[in-house]
Amino acid sequence: MTVQFTIDGLEVKAKEGEHLLDVARRHGIDIPSLCHHEAVEPIGACRVCLVEVRSGQKTTITTSCNFLVEDGIEVHTDTAEVRKHRAMNLELLLARAPKSDVVRKLASASGVTRTRFEPLAYEPLPNCILCELCVRTCDMLGHHALTTVGRGDKKRIGLPFNKPSDNCVGCASCLSVCPTQCISVKDTPTQRAIWGQKHDFILCKVCGAPVITKKHRDFAISEKGLPEDYYDTCEKCKQSAASKRFASVVW
Amino acid sequence: MSRTPKLDKKLISSILQQHKAGDASALVNVLHDLQAHLRYLPQEALEMAADHLGVSYAQMYGVATFYEGFHFKPRGEHVVTICMGTACHVRGAPRLLEQAERDLNVESGGTTKDLMFSLEQVNCVGACALGPLAIVDGTYKGSMTPAKLSNLLKKMHKKGKK
Numbered sequence: 001m002t003v004q005f006t007i008d009g010l011e012v013k014a015k016e017g018e019h020l021l022d023v024a025r026r027h028g029i030d031i032p033s034l035c036h037h038e039a040v041e042p043i044g045a046c047r048v049c050l051v052e053v054r055s056g057q058k059t060t061i062t063t064s065c066n067f068l069v070e071d072g073i074e075v076h077t078d079t080a081e082v083r084k085h086r087a088m089n090l091e092l093l094l095a096r097a098p099k100s101d102v103v104r105k106l107a108s109a110s111g112v113t114r115t116r117f118e119p120l121a122y123e124p125l126p127n128c129i130l131c132e133l134c135v136r137t138c139d140m141l142g143h144h145a146l147t148t149v150g151r152g153d154k155k156r157i158g159l160p161f162n163k164p165s166d167n168c169v170g171c172a173s174c175l176s177v178c179p180t181q182c183i184s185v186k187d188t189p190t191q192r193a194i195w196g197q198k199h200d201f202i203l204c205k206v207c208g209a210p211v212i213t214k215k216h217r218d219f220a221i222s223e224k225g226l227p228e229d230y231y232d233t234c235e236k237c238k239q240s241a242a243s244k245r246f247a248s249v250v251w
Numbered sequence: 252m253s254r255t256p257k258l259d260k261k262l263i264s265s266i267l268q269q270h271k272a273g274d275a276s277a278l279v280n281v282l283h284d285l286q287a288h289l290r291y292l293p294q295e296a297l298e299m300a301a302d303h304l305g306v307s308y309a310q311m312y313g314v315a316t317f318y319e320g321f322h323f324k325p326r327g328e329h330v331v332t333i334c335m336g337t338a339c340h341v342r343g344a345p346r347l348l349e350q351a352e353r354d355l356n357v358e359s360g361g362t363t364k365d366l367m368f369s370l371e372q373v374n375c376v377g378a379c380a381l382g383p384l385a386i387v388d389g390t391y392k393g394s395m396t397p398a399k400l401s402n403l404l405k406k407m408h409k410k411g412k413k
Contacts, residue, residue: 145309
């Protein structure tokens, strides 16, 4: 079913069950966010994507990433109220991740350059804002290595018992989605160090560049049913081999 | 010598069998049952429980750490809890805690090396009229004094050594 509503005065149509942030971005309306990723379910963790939703007599300030669109609502993304609450949330995030460029940039865009709150950064992820995007991504990919540990001001992202996890394949997807890029991944030409363990790379049989970690390959081949030799060569070499094949057919 | 309950995989299995396999909603109940039998939640038990319930081991650990009541290190055979609520506090609970810490040579929240005692403090158990209050293995001991507590711990220690 289609629903119809307005965002900042613009008439938009969306499917029932869609989230407000996705609809807004599709229509070119920018709402800042940190913990949103189209690949995983939104959980409204960072509280940056606040909007004002008016429905009849009721006005609410809510996170747009996990707000299901409704017929006839009136959405405002840049009212004084929204700006005020977003600035407060960013000030809190600044206490969490004082050294994160992304957070600082967003905060200064909202007029927040310093935080009145006690620093809450924690080691070894000093810029972690606990958005759980890494955990959600790890789960979605079927690895289930990461989790939140503890709660309240002692909450952390980590591994069970703080020990290297058998489930971690070293894909580094956690880092690639991390809004503050706070997860430590160190690559050498043959090895990757991540979450307290080292993974050997499979090296491209043609050019010798690292293709994927061995454990990740084994996981991908057994779980996703890829051919055994799928990761023998790197993407670049695969492409150039394919284009050579193509060229030999054409000419 | 070690009083750590030896990890009995059969016991863990039998605890898990009391819960329906694949029923993730039983997660917290399973954690409670495991801790009731093992006194803490060892890694192996969490792994087996995760398998049984069909949730990830990481999630199992994440949920368990969310609650203060779950422990991940072996705990003492006897748990001594000192109430530090306002009523107990003004009647000398801090001295009780100090006495217990000295006698057991362990800080609040810790467990003795021989795994006989765990010492804990709690912010109020709602039995303010009985204060100052020590709770020994679930039994409320009211109007406690450092001397009485000391004797009690000594007795328990003697009994435990036999």
